[in-house]
Amino acid sequence: MNHPEIYAVVPAAGIGSRMQADRPKQYLTIAGKTILEHTLETLISHPDIHRVIIAISPSDEYFSTLPVSQAQWLTVVAGGHDRATSVQNGLAALPEQSWALVHDAARPCLSHADITTLLGVISDDTQTGGILASPVRDTMKRATKTGSGALNVSHTECRDNLWHALTPQLFNTGVLRNALVQGIAAGATITDEASAMEAQGHQVRLIEGNPANIKITRPADLPLAAFYLSEQASKQNKR
Ligand SMILES: Nc1ccn([C@@H]2O[C@H](COP(=O)(O)OP(=O)(O)OP(=O)(O)O)[C@@H](O)[C@H]2O)c(=O)n1
Numbered sequence: 666m667n668h669p670e671i672y673a674v675v676p677a678a679g680i681g682s683r684m685q686a687d688r689p690k691q692y693l694t695i696a697g698k699t700i701l702e703h704t705l706e707t708l709i710s711h712p713d714i715h716r717v718i719i720a721i722s723p724s725d726e727y728f729s730t731l732p733v734s735q736a737q738w739l740t741v742v743a744g745g746h747d748r749a750t751s752v753q754n755g756l757a758a759l760p761e762q763s764w765a766l767v768h769d770a771a772r773p774c775l776s777h778a779d780i781t782t783l784l785g786v787i788s789d790d791t792q793t794g795g796i797l798a799s800p801v802r803d804t805m806k807r808a809t810k811t812g813s814g815a816l817n818v819s820h821t822e823c824r825d826n827l828w829h830a831l832t833p834q835l836f837n838t839g840v841l842r843n844a845l846v847q848g849i850a851a852g853a854t855i856t857d858e859a860s861a862m863e864a865q866g867h868q869v870r871l872i873e874g875n876p877a878n879i880k881i882t883r884p885a886d887l888p889l890a891a892f893y894l895s896e897q898a899s900k901q902n903k904r
């Protein structure tokens with residue numbers, strides 16, 4: 666594939682509060698490796714990914730204990746107060762004329778097949794990029810909270826063309842950098858790169874990805890991720 670170099674940018678500076686663990690969730694282990702190591706190894710082992718930039722919290726005490734922290738293919742930058750700022754700090758380490766493949770550290774079940782499919786947008790007419798996503802499968806309810814704190818259904822949301830945004834999210838580095846600067850300056854709530862690009866009027870390609878590419882967020886996600894990773898390992902062993 667001939668195109669400007671592709672860099673993976675991994676926001677890994679969160680504290681994992683919803684996981685309620687004794688450490689940031691990216692340092693919980695599955696099959697003897699931390700979630701972060703699973704994610705980094707998947708990214709750097711893809712033939713089209715040139716280098717990995719990782720955003721680590723300045724107060725992180727775990728990362729330096731991992732052998733991967735010394736990897737020559739890894740650049741470490743300081744994480745920010747939110748995910749968007751962590752990503753922005755990562756982008757600052759990239760050449761303007763490159764592609765940024767932004768992927769959550771907390772998504773270790775990403776497959777090479779999905780990375781390759783997403784990279785296909787580079788040859789499309791988008792020129793700005795796209796994201797992996799998965800169609801919503803459940804009926805979606807909008808909730809309201811009663812005075813006593815209980816939740817009631819307000820109404821059912823139309824789920825036609827409703828998708829879960831996943832990561833990686835792949836964008837031209839210079840365009841994404843500018844979109845994040847504009848969005849952060851405008852005080853926008855930016856929970857993914859696509860929302861910053863959309864706010865600037867850019868077309869974002871939606872690519873259906875494997876729903877096994879879950880974000881480990883709450884305790885129940887851990888055994889599910891362990892299952893998906895074991896399935897991946899058994900498929901690789903059969904090749
Ligand atoms: N200031 C932050 C916050 C989050 N992240 C990263 O963004 C990804 C997705 O965020 P999320 O799942 O919300 O992680 P946390 O913020 O750690 O989780 P929580 O909201 O439960 O605290 C994670 O890999 C997380 O490490 C980051 O790099 N910098």
Ligand SMILES: C[C@](O)(CO)[C@H](O)COP(=O)(O)O
Nearest residue numbers: 748769830831832856857880
């Ligand atoms: C980027 C993301 O994973 C896409 O679904 C999601 O927006 C991250 O949100 P979080 O609140 O930072 O987990």
